[in-house]
Amino acid sequence: MDGRAVAPAAGTVLNALANGLGSAFALDFDVEASVTLGASGGDVTGDVAGHPDADTALVERCVALTTDRYGDGEGGRVETDSEIPLASGLKSSSAAANATVLATLDALGRADDVARVDAARLGVQAARDVGVTVTGAFDDATASMLGGLTLTDNREDELVFRDEVDWDAVVWTPPEQSFSADADVARCERVAPIADHVAALAERGDYGTAMTLNGFAFCAALDHPADPIVDALPNADGASLSGTGPSYVAVGGADALTEVHEQWKTHPGTVRLTTTQTTGARTT
Template identity: 70%
Template sequence: MDGRAAAPAAGTVLNALATGTGSAFAIGPEVTATVTLGKGSVSGTVDGVDDADTRLIERCVELVTETYGDSQGGTVRTDSEVPLASGLKSSSAAANATVMATLSALDAADEVTRTEAARLGVEAARDVGVTVTGAFDDASASMLGGVTVTDNDRDELLHRATREWDVLVWTPPEQAFSSDASVERCRRVAPVADLVADLALDGEFKRAMTVNGFAFCSALGFSPDPILNALPDVTGVSLSGTGPSFVAVGDAMDLTAVRERWDERPGTTLLTTTQNDGARIDD
């Protein structure tokens, strides 16, 4: 009873911390999960990270087997191209990959819609306390691909679209955990978040993410300089999640100019693309 699946990372259009409405888009880097079911409890490992917190992926296996199996135990291992605690939705990608790998191991993937599978990962994230909002925006973008807009209070998908963008990511050396973010400060920018949500629901994703970026840099204490470095070469650039990464979208030529400036900052840059297919099961 083995299963293997992969799910993409994501960038932010609208941070859901202010109002519960969020928006995200899937990007190229992936997290892969390998699940082997058997007896006993569930044990998880993260490849290359000896002291990793494995509660989320273990809880994902437990929830799937409780719901669609016989509460089997077993092992789960994830291998990530996505830096941890970087604002690029590594937790959502790991949860989605684990859920899909477990469903594959149970031969139950056809019984569950992708949206339902994403909700299982969100439930696991809430159970172990790694998310403030439930992160259904991040989970849905990673699971379904494309750009999604969601009501995270009700785990409801409000809108989904596909976009063919080149994407530039800058990740500084430090980490930022979403569970440590100040919800109170984020709620102060709720009127701006409402405007961003309206733009996103109208398909104005690039404008939406730039407004989001300025608002949440202020709320979360990040410098907006990386956004200013990217403007006016691109119209879509934002702090991703609760940071510390920033993402810019556009065409490769414009992003090359942005990359030259972002490369002067400590950390790493990555040029990738949007991903419109979402999570997949590897046979």
Template identity: 65%
Template sequence: MDGRARAPGAGTVLNALATGRGSAFAIEAYTTASVSLDTELEVVTGEIAGAPDADTALIERCVELVVERFGDGEGGAVRTESDVPMAAGLKSSSAAANATVLATLDALGVADEDPTLVETGAIDRADACRIGVQAARDVGVTVTGAFDDASASMLGGVTVTDNTEDDLLAREERDWDVLVYTPDEQAFTADADVDRCERIAATADLVAEHALEGDFARAMTVNGFAFSAALEFPTEPMIEALPHAEGVSLSGTGPSVVAVGERTELEAVEAIWQERPGTTRLTTTQIEGATIQ
């Protein structure tokens, strides 16, 4: 009983730590999960390619929750491989969870013949996404539940959500080029200073208004300055991007910064950001979402 799926990472429009409302957009960077199930096994074991000491509790819990709902007590193994850097603010956990959930559904035969959907009447992709969100809460890798990040990764495009209720408030598609700058350090979401973020709730409400009106570029720029201040990240990369980008923000709880706009303009920013320690990636938005392979 084998399954395989992949899910994209994402960048931030609105960080949900302040108010519970968040927004994110999928990007062309992927995590792939392979799941093997066996009725003779009682436990689920996980492996993350290239990171033998990494915590595998999230992907193991994703398999367990899907099996509890659709399986018959199967155990097995899950392995993920990714070009989404971990603890960089690019939604690596959400991508891993989504890919694992879909791969497990595929292994159990729940998936439809259309590899972009899980539509047999048993579950749709939004509900599949919520399984991963619950797994993330169960193992403590998220503060808000990260339904904003997870929904963007699962559904593609740009999503706006209420993470307190796991409600999808809006989804739209944007054809942006995307530039990502990732410093060398890591920043784990579970370690973020929530109290400091809650102090900028009024600004987050303004960002949510812009996002719900479809003005995502302006929303992410306001978000970026506000949360960079709250989480004590430098704003200089954002200032460097502003003359060229349509929008720019700290992504998640950092340390990555994402800029969106036209490729030729972002190439000018890329040349500047490449002078900084770390890595840059020029990519695009992704509207397809997570898929069974």
């Protein structure tokens, strides 16, 4: 039994580490997962294309949880191939989990039977089980799984709302990596009053101001430079550190973002022009 699915990257409006509320939006580049299932009770093995030493515990756990819940506990193999740089703040773990859960459901013939938000919850549970997330990252998971922009309460794995946004985006990824599980949570919690204000702005639909304020607050809390956000303004409608970094994302109109692209190209790393994505994860 074989299944395949893809799930997109995402950028941050509100980091959930401060107050448990998070908001993210899907970006138009993907992780692809291919799953082959075998006999019930078998082991699950994983592989990340191009990264032979990568930790595959998350995607293996996703297969196991999905087959336990919706199949007969089948073992098997999962391979992921990612356009999203690992440990970059662009939700590669959430996207890999989503793609793997959906590919496993596809292999079981159950992809159309399970609500996408419930499939996202399986990936969140797997992420908690293997310790790759502090909050569970339900905001990142729902943005990637459902597409568009979501705001969630990660303390309850509750989807507060989803909206469709139509932005061009610039993504700058420095060469270093930053793992979400290593973030200084206590320091992030100190900016909770700012995060409360960001959440209120997002609930009013002022996403650009929300993500920019989030960016300044979490650059300070996580010791990342705020200069890239300043460089993006006033051309961008919004700019922020994405997740716990090191990537930054700016959104707005295509012509204005050309200026941001040129500014960010002066820094080491990679700069990508893309758009938001409203389809979310899907079988292929």
